Amino acid sequence: MKIRLLTLLLFGYIGIACGQGSFNLSFVKDSIVASKSKDSEVIVAIPFSYYIAKGDTSTKKFSLSFLVKESSLPNSDYSMDLRPRLFSSLQENETLYVRLKKDILTDRERRLELQINAKNGDKEINDNNLGSKRNFVLIVKPSVDVSEDYTLLSYLGTNFDMADGKTKAKNLFFATNVFVPPIEGKNKFGFYLSLYGNRTMSNIDTAKYSNRAIRVQRVNDSLYFRERASGSVTISTVSDNIGAYFSPLLKLSRRSSHHFNLYYSPSVEFVWRRINRQTVYGTPTLLDTLESQGSIPSSFELSTLQGGTIQQSEFDLKIGAASVFLVYETKAVSVRATSSIGFLTTFSPSRSSRSNTSLTGDLYPPMTKKYDAFYTGKVWITEPVTGITLQAEIANQLKSPRPFYGVTLSKAFKIKDIGSVLSPLVNK
Structure with missing residues (x-):
C-alpha cells in the first residue's frame, strides 16, 4: 500500500510538472505461452494494470488501444477486441482476451506481439505512460496431443x-x-x-x-562300469x-x-x-550301477556330452x-x-x-x-x-x-x- 501511495503521489507530481496527466498502463507479464486445440477455441487472458494519481481528472478523455506490432499468426487464426477504451472506464486490474480458433492441422510455433497505445484525441501520448511493460508477446504453439x-x-x-x-x-x-x-x-x-x-x-x-546310461567309466582292458538313472x-x-x-x-x-x-x-x-x-x-x-565285460565304449558323462x-x-x-x-x-x-x-x-x-x-x-x-x-x-x-x-x-x-x-x-x-x-x- 505504501509503495502504491508513493507511486500515485509521484504520478500527481509529474502530471503537475508536465502540465498534463501522467498514468501507468502496463502488462502484468512480458509473455504467455498458449497452445491451440483441435476440438474447440482457446481463450487466452492477458492481464494488464492501470493507475493514475488520485484526483487527477486530466486523463478522463484519454483512450487506450492495443496495436499488433508484429505477428506470424494469421489473422484468420485469432480474434480480439481492439476497439479503443476510455481511461474513465478502466479499473486498476483489467484483462485483454484473445480467442485462438481451433486448428486440426499441425503447424509451427507462432508469435503475436502487442503494444499498448494511449491517445488524447488523435494525438499519441505514450510518453506520459510510466508503465514498465508496454510490449507483450503471445507465443502460440500448435495443437498438441x-x-x-x-x-x-x-x-x-x-x-x-x-x-x-x-x-x-x-x-x-x-x-x-x-x-x-x-x-x-x-x-x-x-x-x-x-x-x-x-x-x-x-x-x-x-x-x-x-533307464538311461548317464556315465560309463572304464576299469581295465576288459571291464567297465555303467551307471543308469532316470531324470529330465x-x-x-x-x-x-x-x-x-x-x-x-x-x-x-x-x-x-x-x-x-x-x-x-x-x-x-x-x-x-x-x-x-x-x-x-x-x-x-x-x-x-552295472559291471560289464567285453568291448569297452568311450568314457562319457551325460551332462558334458x-x-x-x-x-x-x-x-x-x-x-x-x-x-x-x-x-x-x-x-x-x-x-x-x-x-x-x-x-x-x-x-x-x-x-x-x-x-x-x-x-x-x-x-x-x-x-x-x-x-x-x-x-x-x-x-x-x-x-x-x-x-x-x-x-x-x-x-x-x-x-x-x-x-x-x-x-x-x-x-x-x-x-x-x-x-x-x-x-x-x-x-x-
Missing part, C-alpha cells in the same frame, strides 16, 4: 526372460519408433518405422527319461533379434474422436535372428499384405497395436555348411531359402508422464509352425535426450 508428443521416441529397457518358467527381467531391449500419421486436409498417407533389438522365446520342451531334460530355444519394420499408413476409420484411429498398413520387416538352443539336464536319480548351447543365425524377410495399425492415445495412455498376415522368406545356413564352415574358414557359407506364410501381432502401451512402456509381440508361421513371443518393459524418451540417457554407460 499425445501422438504429436510421441511422434519420435526411443526405448531402453529389458526383456522378460521366461525360459525357466519364472518371469524375470533379463537382457537389453532397445527400439526407436517413428510414427507420422496422415493429417486430414494435408497429406493422405503417413508412415510407421521401427528399429529394434529384443529377445523372443520360441519353445520350451521338458521330457523325462529312464529341458530344451529351450530363444532368439536374439535385430529388426527393421516399415509400414505406410492409410486411414480407415472416420474421425469421431482424434484419440482413436485405424489404418491399413502393408508392411515390410527384416529380422536377423541369433537362435540359441540350450539343453539342460536335471539332477538324475541313480537307479543302478549332450548339455550346452547350440547357436544358429538366420534372416527373415516378411511382406505383410493384410495389415492393420490401431492407435488410441489420450493424455493418460498411448496404445499402439499392429497385426499382419503375409509372406515369409527365411534364409539360413545349409546343414552341410554348418559342420564345414569351421574347418574351411568360409565366412560366407551357402544359404538355403524356405517360404512360408506368417502372422504377427505387436502391442505398445506407454504411460505418457513417466514414459514407462510395456510391449508384447507374438509371431508364428502357418506351414511349419514356429512361434516367437516376447514381453519387454522399457522407458520411452525423446531422441534429443539420448545423450543424457546413455551418458552413464559411456562414462564407465
Whole structure:
C-alpha cells in the first residue's frame, strides 16, 4: 500500500510538472505461452494494470488501444477486441482476451506481439505512460496431443526372460519408433518405422527319461562300469533379434474422436535372428550301477556330452499384405497395436555348411531359402508422464509352425535426450 501511495503521489507530481496527466498502463507479464486445440477455441487472458494519481481528472478523455506490432499468426487464426477504451472506464486490474480458433492441422510455433497505445484525441501520448511493460508477446504453439508428443521416441529397457518358467527381467531391449500419421486436409498417407533389438522365446520342451546310461567309466582292458538313472531334460530355444519394420499408413476409420484411429498398413520387416538352443539336464536319480565285460565304449558323462548351447543365425524377410495399425492415445495412455498376415522368406545356413564352415574358414557359407506364410501381432502401451512402456509381440508361421513371443518393459524418451540417457554407460 505504501509503495502504491508513493507511486500515485509521484504520478500527481509529474502530471503537475508536465502540465498534463501522467498514468501507468502496463502488462502484468512480458509473455504467455498458449497452445491451440483441435476440438474447440482457446481463450487466452492477458492481464494488464492501470493507475493514475488520485484526483487527477486530466486523463478522463484519454483512450487506450492495443496495436499488433508484429505477428506470424494469421489473422484468420485469432480474434480480439481492439476497439479503443476510455481511461474513465478502466479499473486498476483489467484483462485483454484473445480467442485462438481451433486448428486440426499441425503447424509451427507462432508469435503475436502487442503494444499498448494511449491517445488524447488523435494525438499519441505514450510518453506520459510510466508503465514498465508496454510490449507483450503471445507465443502460440500448435495443437498438441499425445501422438504429436510421441511422434519420435526411443526405448531402453529389458526383456522378460521366461525360459525357466519364472518371469524375470533379463537382457537389453532397445527400439526407436517413428510414427507420422496422415493429417486430414494435408497429406493422405503417413508412415510407421521401427528399429529394434529384443529377445523372443520360441519353445520350451521338458521330457523325462529312464533307464538311461548317464556315465560309463572304464576299469581295465576288459571291464567297465555303467551307471543308469532316470531324470529330465529341458530344451529351450530363444532368439536374439535385430529388426527393421516399415509400414505406410492409410486411414480407415472416420474421425469421431482424434484419440482413436485405424489404418491399413502393408508392411515390410527384416529380422536377423541369433537362435540359441540350450539343453539342460536335471539332477538324475541313480537307479543302478552295472559291471560289464567285453568291448569297452568311450568314457562319457551325460551332462558334458549332450548339455550346452547350440547357436544358429538366420534372416527373415516378411511382406505383410493384410495389415492393420490401431492407435488410441489420450493424455493418460498411448496404445499402439499392429497385426499382419503375409509372406515369409527365411534364409539360413545349409546343414552341410554348418559342420564345414569351421574347418574351411568360409565366412560366407551357402544359404538355403524356405517360404512360408506368417502372422504377427505387436502391442505398445506407454504411460505418457513417466514414459514407462510395456510391449508384447507374438509371431508364428502357418506351414511349419514356429512361434516367437516376447514381453519387454522399457522407458520411452525423446531422441534429443539420448545423450543424457546413455551418458552413464559411456562414462564407465
